Every structure is written in structure tokens, then in C-alpha cells.
Amino acid sequence: MSFLHINNVHKRFGETHVLKGIDIAIEQGDFLVLVGPSGCGKSTLLNMIAGLDSISEGELLLDGRCINDVHPSRRDIAMVFQSYALYPSMTVAGNIGFGLEMRKVPRKQRREAIDRVAKLLQIENLLDRKPGQLSGGQRQRVAMGRALVRDPQLFLFDEPLSNLDAKLRVDMRTEIKQLHQRLGTTIVYVTHDQIEAMTLASRIAVMRGGELQQLGTPQAVYDDPNNLFVAGFMGSPSMNLVKARIVEQDGLPVAQVATEASTLTLPIVRDRDALRDWRDRDVILGLRPEAITDPASANHREGNIHEAELPVALVEPTGADLYVVTTLGGTHVNARMRPGTPLRPGERTRFAFDVSRMVVFDPESERRIRDERVAEATPIGETA
Amino acid sequence: MSNASPEQDGGARERLQRWLPKLVLSPSCVLVLFFVYGFIAWTSYISFSDSGMMPDYTWVGLHQWSRLWTSWTWGIALHNIWVFGLLYIISCIVLGLILAILLDQRIRAEGVLRTIYLYPMALSFIVTGTAWQWFLNPGLGLEKTMHDLGWQSFSFNWLIDSNMAIYTVVIAAVWQATGFVMAMFLAGLRGIDGEMIKAAQIDGAPAWKIYARIIIPQLRPVFLSAVVVLAHLAIKSFDLIVAMTGGGPGNATAVPATFMYSYAFSRNEMGIAAASAVFMLAVIAALIIPYLYSELREPRS
Ligand SMILES: Nc1ncnc2c1ncn2[C@@H]1O[C@H](COP(=O)(O)OP(=O)(O)OP(=O)(O)O)[C@@H](O)[C@H]1O
Ligand SMILES: [Mg+2]
Numbered sequence: 001m002s003f004l005h006i007n008n009v010h011k012r013f014g015e016t017h018v019l020k021g022i023d024i025a026i027e028q029g030d031f032l033v034l035v036g037p038s039g040c041g042k043s044t045l046l047n048m049i050a051g052l053d054s055i056s057e058g059e060l061l062l063d064g065r066c067i068n069d070v071h072p073s074r075r076d077i078a079m080v081f082q083s084y085a086l087y088p089s090m091t092v093a094g095n096i097g098f099g100l101e102m103r104k105v106p107r108k109q110r111r112e113a114i115d116r117v118a119k120l121l122q123i124e125n126l127l128d129r130k131p132g133q134l135s136g137g138q139r140q141r142v143a144m145g146r147a148l149v150r151d152p153q154l155f156l157f158d159e160p161l162s163n164l165d166a167k168l169r170v171d172m173r174t175e176i177k178q179l180h181q182r183l184g185t186t187i188v189y190v191t192h193d194q195i196e197a198m199t200l201a202s203r204i205a206v207m208r209g210g211e212l213q214q215l216g217t218p219q220a221v222y223d224d225p226n227n228l229f230v231a232g233f234m235g236s237p238s239m240n241l242v243k244a245r246i247v248e249q250d251g252l253p254v255a256q257v258a259t260e261a262s263t264l265t266l267p268i269v270r271d272r273d274a275l276r277d278w279r280d281r282d283v284i285l286g287l288r289p290e291a292i293t294d295p296a297s298a299n300h301r302e303g304n305i306h307e308a309e310l311p312v313a314l315v316e317p318t319g320a321d322l323y324v325v326t327t328l329g330g331t332h333v334n335a336r337m338r339p340g341t342p343l344r345p346g347e348r349t350r351f352a353f354d355v356s357r358m359v360v361f362d363p364e365s366e367r368r369i370r371d372e373r374v375a376e377a378t379p380i381g382e383t384a
Numbered sequence: 385m386s387n388a389s390p391e392q393d394g395g396a397r398e399r400l401q402r403w404l405p406k407l408v409l410s411p412s413c414v415l416v417l418f419f420v421y422g423f424i425a426w427t428s429y430i431s432f433s434d435s436g437m438m439p440d441y442t443w444v445g446l447h448q449w450s451r452l453w454t455s456w457t458w459g460i461a462l463h464n465i466w467v468f469g470l471l472y473i474i475s476c477i478v479l480g481l482i483l484a485i486l487l488d489q490r491i492r493a494e495g496v497l498r499t500i501y502l503y504p505m506a507l508s509f510i511v512t513g514t515a516w517q518w519f520l521n522p523g524l525g526l527e528k529t530m531h532d533l534g535w536q537s538f539s540f541n542w543l544i545d546s547n548m549a550i551y552t553v554v555i556a557a558v559w560q561a562t563g564f565v566m567a568m569f570l571a572g573l574r575g576i577d578g579e580m581i582k583a584a585q586i587d588g589a590p591a592w593k594i595y596a597r598i599i600i601p602q603l604r605p606v607f608l609s610a611v612v613v614l615a616h617l618a619i620k621s622f623d624l625i626v627a628m629t630g631g632g633p634g635n636a637t638a639v640p641a642t643f644m645y646s647y648a649f650s651r652n653e654m655g656i657a658a659a660s661a662v663f664m665l666a667v668i669a670a671l672i673i674p675y676l677y678s679e680l681r682e683p684r685s
Pocket of ligand 2: 043
């Protein structure tokens with residue numbers, strides 16, 4: 001039995017069907033991140049776990065207990081809100097201790113719990129201040145303190161970092177991750193920042209329009225997306241999606257992609273069985289920018305490298321990497337190359353395609369075309 | 385020398401531009417200065433003069449002021465304004481807050497109810513006073529209706545009972561201002577972050593504690609505004625009382641405003657009336673000026 005089990009949960013606000021049957025199960029100690037575009041129902045799902053929104057249909061199990069009709073305060077959960085939702089008329093200590101006070105914890109014990117959490121979050125010197133006298137980052141800490149002090153079974157975070165500036169966000173992200181590793185708590189965390197999702201999660205649930213698109217480890221969601229939406233949503237810069245045609249060559253399926261002047265033929269090593277049926281049909285290829293590089297930086301040991309000479313359309317140095325843009329199948333394609341590679345637009349250079357990381361999608365249904373056997377999370381290279 | 389003149393021209397135009405707005409505004413400034421501050425000064429002077437029926441500019445020092453403070457009617461007026469003001473402010477705030485909290489429960493027909501509650505504020509005091517005077521008049525209103533309906537023993541004659549008349553004025557004034565106070569509180573309640581209430585629910589606070597500990601403390605600025613607005617309405621509550629009770633029965637509902645009016649225009653004691661007017665102005669100023677000062681300053685800090 002999993003620790004938190006969201007079983008076919010629906011949410012309707014009158015006529016609008018906001019969540020259309022969500023199924024998610026996580027284990028104790030998991031860090032589940034819900035990602036998806038704005039309005040896809042992440043906050044709604046979180047509020048339902050918290051008990052702040054009713055469940056229209058389905059079942060919510062926490063530690064084997066159905067909590068559909070349990071009051072928020074008795075679910076043994078704590079929540080950190082996007083706006084922090086600190087009580088402005090109380091001091092920081094009052095804010096952190098309010099939940100304990102409502103649960104009639106004696107003053108002395110309360111004080112000890114507040115001090116313990118304040119020490120953990122390094123806000124001991126702020127305990128007597130009011131929230132109005134704190135900076136954004138400090139408020140964020142107090143909001144976390146309020147959640148941590150009660151030592152609940154489950155933590156819920158609704159975009160807790162989205163009101164912080166970029167640098168503080170990265171710092172707090174690291175801190176949340178450390179906190180999770182130190183305390184081993186179970187967390188459900190909502191964000192629409194996919195970098196936050198990748199770095200924090202032990203499991204990611206990608207949602208769109210009230211439907212779960214994929215649930216898996218960050219690596220699985222990144223390398224083995226279920227559909228075009230997940231492929232395009234996760235990763236920055238995002239996955240290159242290129243129109244291609246599957247043809248048979250020497251009894252094996254290959255993908256043909258139109259370049260500016262000629263046709264590029266890429267061998268297919270992944271999901272080969274499924275793609276046999278796609279002979280002479282159009283598909284969409286998905287290739288991460290890091291799966292297209294210069295021959296010297298290509299991963300010849302684990303990958304399956306196919307080289308081709310193509311014209312350079314644009315060069316974008318970022319410092320750490322050099323993104324080289326070429327045109328494949330009528331769209332611009334980002335390739336990640338070693339910085340300092342002397343390239344100029346209009347030149348031709350050799351691109352190395354790691355076809356073992358190439359994924360193929362059905363352009364109509366937008367679903368992945370994959371072998372039945374490896375439908376579960378596939379480590380990279382195994383199919384090669 | 386020849387190229388000095390365009391500079392002078394430019395300087396003149398600049399000076400004109402600088403002075404033009406002031407020139408345009410100055411007539412209204414002069415009018416305000418004269419009719420408001422001029423008459424305040426004049427009234428203040430009269431309160432130190434020997435004026436009776438007509439203004440008399442003989443300086444008599446604090447004579448009128450001491451007569452005012454030894455006057456028995458003034459004592460009653462002050463006592464009445466205390467009773468009236470306190471009851472009025474407290475009732476309006478308590479009722480307004482309760483109504484606002486009830487309306488804030490996202491009930492249906494909220495818009496209609498809000499308008500109904502707010503509507504009395506659109507009436508002038510004189511209309512409110514007259515209407516309530518009819519309604520509470522034993523020979524015309526509530527009591528007579530009850531008698532006509534067959535409830536012969538019903539009696540409600542506070543309006544003509546000198547011990548109770550002041551409370552009828554309170555009832556009418558509260559009826560008029562409660563909706564307005566409710567609207568102020570409702571705006572305050574709507575400004576409260578919904579996530580904070582969710583957080584308090586998760587923290588396990590029951591609804592009344594969420595209001596008592598989290599929401600109402602945040603409405604402090606609204607309380608302050610309500611008290612200041614109501615306090616100055618209470619002191620200015622001249623027309624309501626004139627329309628309802630005329631200060632009577634006897635002096636039972638006399639307040640400083642009616643005191644001032646009757647001394648100035650029927651008792652021919654302009655000096656005492658002026659002293660009482662200056663006193664009321666001072667009290668209102670003491671309430672309003674610090675409030676306006678803090679309100680107008682706030683955005684900058
Ligand atoms: N009380 C409500 N009544 C009707 N519709 C609602 C209500 N609350 C939310 N919705 C709708 O449900 C959908 C999901 O909302 P939700 O707040 O869960 O989105 P989200 O994924 O958290 O988005 P964001 O990233 O912008 O926070 C939205 O389309 C929203 O309009
Ligand atoms: Mg949201």
C-alpha cells in the first residue's frame with residue numbers, strides 16, 4: 001500500500017470539469033512535484049489533498065486511511081502557500097506556534113517546538129518581529145517553519161518560491177532539497193517551473209487540462225516522455241521536435257528528415273519493433289539539444305552516434321555551452337556543442353546525433369510510439 | 385544688450401506659466417479663506433465678546449466661556465452627546481461588523497442586500513429624522529399600528545419619554561449609518577488574503593477564532609476610520625435631532641449643536657452660542673486632523 005494514494009479523483013466546479021480522473025500513488029519519503037501549465041488544476045489537486053476543496057469523485061488515501069471527509073486540521077498535513085499567508089497581526093513566533101496553540105499544546109512545549117524549528121531554519125533572531133518587517137526570503141522561511149513545527153505526515157507546497165527573485169529562488173530550492181533529505185518527509189510540491197521540478201522531485205507528475213500526462217522519476221519524464229506535450233514541456237531549452245518519415249532500409253526502419261539541401265537518414269535503435277509498423281508514414285522525432293553535438297563531445301561509449309554535415313543557421317553562445325542552430329524538417333533545431341567551437345552562420349559543420357536518445361511521436365494522437373516491453377521507465381542506452 | 389531681450393521674454397513666459405495656475409485658483413482660495421476661515425475667526429472673536437441678540441464687539445475675555453461651562457443646559461447637552469455618541473459609535477460598529485461578516489459568507493443576493501443596507505446613508509438626516517419621528521410617534525406609527533392590529537396593551541412611547549428619548553435618536557442614527565459602516569468592513573474583509581484563512585483552517589482554528597485572532601485584528605484601520613467618521617457625524621447630528629425631537633421633551637435630547645442653535649437664534653445669547661460652536665469645532669478638529677494627517681502621510685512612508 002502506498003503512502004499517499006490519489007485514486008481516480010475528479011473535481012467539478014459546477015459545469016466545469018477541472019480534474020478528470022487523476023491517479024497518483026507515492027511512497028513515504030517521496031518528493032512529488034506537480035507541474036503543468038497555468039490553469040491545469042495543480043492548485044486544485046493540492047487543495048483537495050489539504051481538504052480545502054471537496055472531492056467530487058474518487059478517493060484520497062493517506063497512509064491507508066481514506067481522508068475524503070476528514071477536516072483539514074485532522075489530516076496531519078501542513079501547507080505552505082504561494083503568498084506565504086502569514087498572519088500579519090502576530091509575531092513570527094506566534095505565526096509558527098498558532099497551529100500548536102489551536103491544538104492546545106502547553107505553552108512551554110510550544111516554545112520548545114518553535115525554538116527548534118527557528119534554529120533549523122535560522123530565523124531565531126526574527127521570532128519577535130511581525131511579518132510586515134520581514135524580507136521575502138525571511139517570510140518564506142517563516143511559512144516553512146509554520147509547516148515544519150507540527151511535524152506532520154505530509155507537506156504540501158503551492159508554488160512556494162514563485163514570489164522570490166531569481167537568486168533567492170535557487171538558494172531556497174537548495175534549502176528545501178536539503179531539508180527534505182535531512183528530515184525524510186513526504187512532500188507534494190506544485191510549481192510551473194520545470195527546473196524546480198527536475199531538481200527537487202523524486203517523482204514528477206506532469207498535468208495538462210486536468211489530466212495526468214505522465215508520472216515518473218525526473219529522469220524518466222525527461223528521457224522517456226509519454227507524449228509530445230511532456231516532451232515539449234520538460235527541459236530548457238526544450239526538446240527539438242522534427243517532422244520525419246519512417247522508411248525501411250535493409251530490413252530496418254530508419255527516419256528520413258529533410259534538410260535544406262538533401263535528406264538526412266537517421267537509424268532507429270529505440271522502439272524499433274513498434275516503428276516497423278510505421279513504414280512510409282510521417283512521424284515527429286524528438287531529440288534533446290544535448291543529443292545533438294559536435295563529434296568530439298559526443299558520447300561514443302554509451303550512445304549510438306550518427307554523424308552528418310549540415311549548414312549552421314545561427315550560433316548562440318551561453319558561456320557554459322554553445323547552441324548551434326540548423327534547419328531540419330523545416331524547423332530550427334538546437335544542438336548543444338562545446339563552447340569555443342569556431343563556427344559562423346552559413347558554414348557547414350559535422351553534427352553528431354545520438355540516436356539512442358531519439359524518441360518518436362505519432363503526429364496525430366501526439367502519443368509516443370514505443371515498444372510494448374519497455375513501456376515502463378527506461379534507462380538510457382538499454383535499448384541501444 | 386540686444387540678445388538679452390529674448391532671454392527676458394523666456395523668463396517672463398516661464399514666470400507667467402508658474403503663476404497662471406495660482407492666479408486661476410486664487411478666487412476660490414479667497415472665497416474659502418473668507419467664508420470658512422474668516423467666519424471661524426469671527427465666531428472665535430464673538431465668543432470673547434459681549435454679543436447678545438446682535439454682534440457686539442466689546443471684549444469681555446472669558447466671560448461667555450465661563451457662562452457656558454456653568455450653564456445647566458450645556459451640561460445636559462454634553463451628557464447627551466456622550467451617551468448618544470458612545471452608543472451610536474459602538475452600535476454602528478458592532479452591527480456593521482456583524483452584517484459584514486454575515487454578508488461575507490458568499491451568500492446569494494448579496495448585491496441586493498448590500499444596496500438595501502447601504503441605502504439609508506443616501507437619505508439626508510432630516511428625512512431620516514422625520515421618518516423615524518412618524519414611525520415612533522405613539523399616535524401615528526408603530527404603537528398605533530399595533531393597537532389597530534388588536535394588540536391593545538402594546539406601548540412604545542420612548543419618543544415622548546424624557547428618560548428614553550435620547551435612545552430613539554440613537555436608533556434612528558444607527559439605522560442610517562450601519563449600512564455604511566458595514567460597507568467599510570465588507571471592503572476590509574474582501575481585502576483579506578484567502579490563503580491566510582486556508583492556512584488557519586489547516587492550523588485547526590475554528591471559524592470564530594479565525595475571525596477573532598486573524599481577520600478582525602487586520603481590520604484595525606477600518607475601525608479607526610469608522611470611529612472618526614462616526615464621531616464627527618455624532619457631533620454634527622443637529623438636523624436628525626431637530627427633525628425627530630427638536631431637542632425635547634424638555635432638554636432631554638439637547639446636544640451641543642441644538643444648544644448652539646437655540647442660544648444663537650432663539651435665546652439671543654450669541655456670545656455663549658459662539659463659545660459652544662468654537663468648542664465643538666475644537667473637538668472635531670482634534671479628532672479629524674490627526675486622522676487626516678496620518679491618512680495622507682501614509683502612502684509616502
Ligand atoms: N472556485 C472555482 N470555480 C470555478 N472554477 C475554478 C475554481 N477554482 C479554480 N477553477 C478553475 O480550475 C482550473 C484549475 O485551477 P488551478 O488553480 O488548480 O490551476 P493551477 O494549475 O494551480 O494554475 P496556476 O499555475 O496558474 O496556479 C482553472 O481553469 C480555474 O479557472
Ligand atoms: Mg495554482
